[in-house]
Amino acid sequence: MPFEYRSDIAHADVAFDAWAPTLEELFREAARATMQVMVENPEQIRQAQTLALKLEQENEEMLLFDFLNELIFYKDARRLVLLPGEMSITPSDGGLTVRATLSGEEIDPTRHEMGIDVKAVTMLRYKVEQVAQRWQATVVLDV
């Protein structure tokens, strides 16, 4: 299982660990873990709309922080539930740049099993690191 929700570091919020062999896959898993809090059957999200996303940050941690916040932003601003498709993370002048396509659709309660709103990514126990050829993250979402 590439991500797992945790009960031991947050009660009112939602915590998860994610892990993957590459940084891109870690971002994908963290995105899925975040989206599944809001839409409990993310496999039902149709790819009706696609957006291009480009973000730059000084390190992996802040890049994932901004990346997950983009998903939360579109959910509120445009009622879009999105998951990443193509993605690349490359070194750049400012640190690291992620380029991704986000695909999804407007929230549809007739097909989407609605969970609860994610308000924000918190800094509580927040961690993105590479350990023994594996990327891993711990994220606590405010809900």
Place this chain on the structure above:
Amino acid sequence: MNVPAALKRISDTIWELPVSYKEGMLVPARIVASEKLVNEMDAGVFEQVSNVATLPGIQRYAYCMPDGHWGYGFPIGGVAAMDPGSGVISPGGIGFDINCGMRLVLTNLTAEQVQPKLHQLVDRLFARIPTGVGCHGFVKLKQDDFRTVVQQGSRWCLKNGFATQDDLEMTEEGGCFPGADASHVSEKAVERGYNQLGTLGSGNHYCEIQVVRPENIMDRGLADAFGLTTVPNQVVIMFHCGSRGFGHQVATDYLKLFLSVMERKYHIKIVDRELACAPFRSPEGQAYFSAMKCAVNMAFANRQVILHRIREVFSDVFHAAPDELGLRMVYDVAHNTAKLEKHLVDGTRKELLVHRKGSTRAFGPGLPGLPECYRETGQPVIIGGSMETGSYLLAGMSTGGDAWYTTAHGSGRTMSRHEAKRSFRGDKLQREMEQRGIYVRTDSFGGLAEEAGAAYKNIDEVVETTEQAGLSKRVARLVPIGNIKG
């Protein structure tokens, strides 16, 4: 049991971690709790409240209220007053959902009058008040108009026919926190929130129809003064929501800004990045304070337009004008804020920046800032319990000064959301609640399961503790009969 060995009992309801407990603590950390509640506190409370005690400029004590539990930065239930000259402001001491709060509204209807129309009423509220993930509101605004809303709060609602003058008087700060300047708010925050005025949200946000049963009135005089005894088995409406995506974005924006300047520019070292902060008097600190006020005003306006909708629904269902149905506000309280208030410190009145995160201001009788009608009673304090167990109306007490006139805000979680979801099923819970006389509608059965009563502390014990600690006096227990949840 998670209680640290260093925790000292100060009284039956006050427990203290001394400054020697953790390196960098500037003041002791105090937890307001009964022995049972303190023994049940999760480990996060002790860790986080002692972290708060390390923040520059903190006065007297870092506090945690009896409903306290694991949060981020501050524990939920956290309270800290900073010296505005030497101290900091921290978004982690306010929360992402800025001015998440509670509003209590009276009716002159009895439970017997409402019961035959309960399903119709709850269904109509559920249809008319947008709830759930990413919901958009019924007040359609342009982004520039939204900037006016966040600067004016409930005053905008009054000008636009969504409020009465009386509503504004019965809201903390009169429903408009002065000094809110939308130029300190990002485009992103506006874009995220301008469609969400008049939405409940999800998670622990709800709108509930409740009954004041005569046997649940604990202080008859205060219940009279707060309007709970107009008719026997009087029906009231309580709802809980905040500043929605707008407030969440303001908090995220400034958390990032503070992380980038805190050490580099201001040489402040903190023990947890969620406590990111800036000196209150710095340009960044002042900008956040102003942006936070915008989010506070958004939340006041949000609850105000929801009240307008509630009035419409009751009017439709009972074929009478809102005034005829006695749809008047008792009060509106904020949970997640920082405010400049004057408090007594070592015998002198001093201006302090009071952070409250998941805790409620509870001004005692006579304190400035209360509406005229509550000068003698103290401030009404609305404490929402779980959707299964009931809620309380309390009153601020004159003995609350030590904790900066602050009390609990809810019953407080004891079980993680993840665990609650594994333990309960939302659809089954809905049926069981209906058998017990509580009709609930929701967008999310998963979300409903997470809010099961058993996932929360015992509300009776929480409020009794606040009374014993001299923070808030019980007026009445309110029992739910209908609920809409996001």
